[in-house]
Amino acid sequence: MKSISIIGSGPSGFYTAYHLLKKSPIPLNITLWEKFPVPFGLSRYGVAPDHPEVKNCEETFTQFANAYTIPSGSNNLMHKFQFIGNVQIDSEKLFKLRSIQDCVILSYGCNNDKKLGIPGENDTLGVVSSRQFVNWYNSYPENACATPEQWKGSDFWKNVKNVAIIGNGNVALDICRVLLTSNIKQYWQNTDINQASTEAIKHVSNVKIIGRRGYEQSKFTNKEFRELWELEKYGIKGNIDSKYLSNVDESKLDRAGTRRLEMVKEYMKPFDQRTKKNYKKFKPPSTFTKFWEFDYMKTPVKINKDARNNRISSITLAINKVNEMNKFVIDNSKPCIDYPIDFLITSLGYKGVNIDELGCQKHLNNIKFAGDHLATNREGQVLSSMDNKPIPGLFASGWIKTGSKGVIVSTMIDSFTVGDEVIKYLQCSATSNQQASIIDLQNTVLDSTNYKPTTWFDWLKLDAYEKKLGNPRRKIINIADMLKIIGK
Amino acid sequence: MFKVLPSSLLLKSSARIKRNILYKPIISFTSPTVVTPRFLSTTLPRLHGHLHKPKPGEELHCTFILKDGTQKKFTVAKGDTLLDIAQGHNLDMEGACGGSCACSTCHVIVDPEYYDLLPEPDDDENDMLDLAYGLTETSRLGCCIKMNKDIDGIRVALPQMTRNVQTSDF
Numbered sequence: 105m106k107s108i109s110i111i112g113s114g115p116s117g118f119y120t121a122y123h124l125l126k127k128s129p130i131p132l133n134i135t136l137w138e139k140f141p142v143p144f145g146l147s148r149y150g151v152a153p154d155h156p157e158v159k160n161c162e163e164t165f166t167q168f169a170n171a172y173t174i175p176s177g178s179n180n181l182m183h184k185f186q187f188i189g190n191v192q193i194d195s196e197k198l199f200k201l202r203s204i205q206d207c208v209i210l211s212y213g214c215n216n217d218k219k220l221g222i223p224g225e226n227d228t229l230g231v232v233s234s235r236q237f238v239n240w241y242n243s244y245p246e247n248a249c250a251t252p253e254q255w256k257g258s259d260f261w262k263n264v265k266n267v268a269i270i271g272n273g274n275v276a277l278d279i280c281r282v283l284l285t286s287n288i289k290q291y292w293q294n295t296d297i298n299q300a301s302t303e304a305i306k307h308v309s310n311v312k313i314i315g316r317r318g319y320e321q322s323k324f325t326n327k328e329f330r331e332l333w334e335l336e337k338y339g340i341k342g343n344i345d346s347k348y349l350s351n352v353d354e355s356k357l358d359r360a361g362t363r364r365l366e367m368v369k370e371y372m373k374p375f376d377q378r379t380k381k382n383y384k385k386f387k388p389p390s391t392f393t394k395f396w397e398f399d400y401m402k403t404p405v406k407i408n409k410d411a412r413n414n415r416i417s418s419i420t421l422a423i424n425k426v427n428e429m430n431k432f433v434i435d436n437s438k439p440c441i442d443y444p445i446d447f448l449i450t451s452l453g454y455k456g457v458n459i460d461e462l463g464c465q466k467h468l469n470n471i472k473f474a475g476d477h478l479a480t481n482r483e484g485q486v487l488s489s490m491d492n493k494p495i496p497g498l499f500a501s502g503w504i505k506t507g508s509k510g511v512i513v514s515t516m517i518d519s520f521t522v523g524d525e526v527i528k529y530l531q532c533s534a535t536s537n538q539q540a541s542i543i544d545l546q547n548t549v550l551d552s553t554n555y556k557p558t559t560w561f562d563w564l565k566l567d568a569y570e571k572k573l574g575n576p577r578r579k580i581i582n583i584a585d586m587l588k589i590i591g592k
Numbered sequence: 593m594f595k596v597l598p599s600s601l602l603l604k605s606s607a608r609i610k611r612n613i614l615y616k617p618i619i620s621f622t623s624p625t626v627v628t629p630r631f632l633s634t635t636l637p638r639l640h641g642h643l644h645k646p647k648p649g650e651e652l653h654c655t656f657i658l659k660d661g662t663q664k665k666f667t668v669a670k671g672d673t674l675l676d677i678a679q680g681h682n683l684d685m686e687g688a689c690g691g692s693c694a695c696s697t698c699h700v701i702v703d704p705e706y707y708d709l710l711p712e713p714d715d716d717e718n719d720m721l722d723l724a725y726g727l728t729e730t731s732r733l734g735c736c737i738k739m740n741k742d743i744d745g746i747r748v749a750l751p752q753m754t755r756n757v758q759t760s761d762f
């Protein structure tokens with residue numbers, strides 16, 4: 105029997121555990137650690153509430169956790185599994201875990217923001233990161249995120265009509281969709297969105313999605329793009345200025361690019377002039393009330409505010425050009441432009457943090473970091489900052505390894521690949537740490553009495569409770585409330 | 593090995609050529625079929641699989657070619673999807689979104705002989721195929737293919753999952 109700890113219970117943590125349980129010929133004792141009492145990471149707190157089908161991976165995770173978790177899991181299974189929630193692993197705890205486990209896998213995702221780094225970004229009212237905004241509509245634990253106090257009053261939102269989003273990945277499109285549909289009751293009624301948020305933002309009527317590069321470099325996927333266009337049936341109109349499309353080299357487009365260009369060209373035509381029937385599924389109403397637009401080739405340089413209330417009044421953007429090296433750079437021959445806006449969301453990606461920077465840092469693990477994610481080798485082994493060699497028994501999977509890129513499928517494939525490498529590693533490593541029971545783990549890792557670790561069964565209780573509050577559920581926002589419901 | 597691309601996949605020829613070089617799978621549809629007994633994993637409990645029993649006289653057949661080249665032929669009922677069938681027999685097909693055409697983990701490569709017998713993929717399926725790993729000209733999603741007598745005998749291969757093909761970003 106070999107023992108493994110996995111840090112983080114998002115899709116990567118769960119898929120890594122799942123693959124190990126499915127494929128390992130060596131009996132395993134797996135512990136999955138999670139900082140919240142609730143599992144599933146960004147499947148619960150990232151994926152948009154109107155994409156419930158994406159969250160179906162949670163079903164698979166639940167089925168196998170139910171089957172393997174002791175005591176109720178069928179005892180004849182060769183592996184053991186346990187979930188320990190409400191415990192954040194920091195440098196110190198990781199250090200201890202490494203000494204009592206055969207292998208530790210870091211799957212804790214990216215929990216911070218990439219920044220623009222321009223004046224006004226951090227001290228202006230009405231400028232937030234995509235992560236803060238998504239956390240808000242997805243009911244991320246309140247005490248764990250800094251939701252600006254001012255948001256909570258509807259006063260703040262009354263005058264917010266024009267919103268700009270910097271960055272055009274899928275998260276930006278999710279946010280755009282949420283902003284513009286927030287006043288449509290039937291759109292959200294069977295979702296678990298935080299209703300206080302949709303109520304607050306319902307006056308937003310214009311969204312501009314701004315990219316540094318050109319149309320061809322857009323980062324969103326076709327599924328999300330099509331969803332935006334299809335909102336026209338609710339009177340929500342999209343636009344991309346034809347100047348951004350005119351020099352697209354169609355012969356260089358891949359399959360997705362070709363399909364995307366057709367989509368834009370068709371949807372930009374008036375409904376009756378479209379040639380293909382799949383662009384005529386829903387006739388839009390005669391007048392449009394809300395608008396979104398993709399804007400390209402701009403670099404944000406400055407955020408301007410109203411001195412009286414410190415609220416954002418506009419954003420200054422420089423115009424970009426493509427230089428001789430095929431890079432997008434600011435075109436100094438063109439004057440900057442100002443967009444008057446009431447709210448700005450920076451959607452540049454989630455940023456990973458080095459686990460060595462968490463906690464009191466008495467013992468460091470000397471983990472090497474590569475900008476916004478962990479430095480690993482091909483096998484997914486975490487590298488040491490001392491000698492650049494793999495740290496024995498320390499692996500990584502998911503977004504903390506790859507950076508905040510990729511849908512759940514790519515996260516899954518990465519986790520499976522790392523799982524295979526972990527099995528190879530365990531087969532070669534001679535030592536076997538005696539199977540640490542939950543008591544051992546808790547005594548060694550959780551040295552103080554301040555911790556209230558939760559179990560898989562605690563989560564099932566909370567899950568049932570949330571499902572009773574609404575369809576499909578209403579999320580409990582506060583961790584203290586979660587613990588009360590669980591009975592801790 | 594593969595037919596010229598049907599127009600339904602909306603590909604421009606150069607993109608097609610590029611793709612072919614990148615993703616040519618190492619699968620042969622011509623090796624003989626071995627009928628293997630139902631495979632049950634001994635380690636992981638069965639998570640999915642509510643397969644229908646075919647009515648007597650209405651049995652249909654389909655064959656899966658696994659990543660290691662082995663072929664599995666199954667007798668199946670009308671209406672079950674290839675995802676249902678694969679999961680019901682514990683083949684390596686994730687079906688992460690539970691068969692709602694939202695994840696592409698049920699990607700299969702259809703034997704060209706059967707490809708044209710299938711109705712064209714709709715937008716939703718094409719959008720997910722955009723993201724599938726190891727895409728080929730006869731790629732489809734297993735959860736979108738329902739068994740019926742028109743495609744009786746259909747043969748599909750499970751693709752190799754290769755890394756670093758993904759381009760989408762957040």
Ligand SMILES: Cc1cc2nc3c(=O)[nH]c(=O)nc-3n(C[C@H](O)[C@H](O)[C@H](O)COP(=O)(O)OP(=O)(O)OC[C@H]3O[C@@H](n4cnc5c(N)ncnc54)[C@H](O)[C@@H]3O)c2cc1C
Pocket residue numbers: 111112113114115116117137138139140143144145146147149150151152155158191192193194211212213214215238274275278454462501502503504509510511512513515762
């Ligand atoms: C806004 C948004 C929308 C998305 N929409 C889609 C979509 O529609 N479809 C799709 O396929 N993909 C979508 N994705 C991508 C998908 O969410 C990711 O691919 C996936 O969640 C990455 O998984 P992960 O496990 O690596 O990270 P995460 O999901 O972030 O999981 C990390 C887990 O670790 C926990 N943790 C963090 N630090 C610690 C610590 N120190 N100790 C213990 N636990 C810790 C966290 O609480 C979390 O549970 C979306 C992503 C975002 C941000």
Ligand code: FES
Pocket residue numbers: 675686687688689690691692693694695696697698699720733734735736
């Ligand atoms: S199972 Fe998700 S797309 Fe088919």
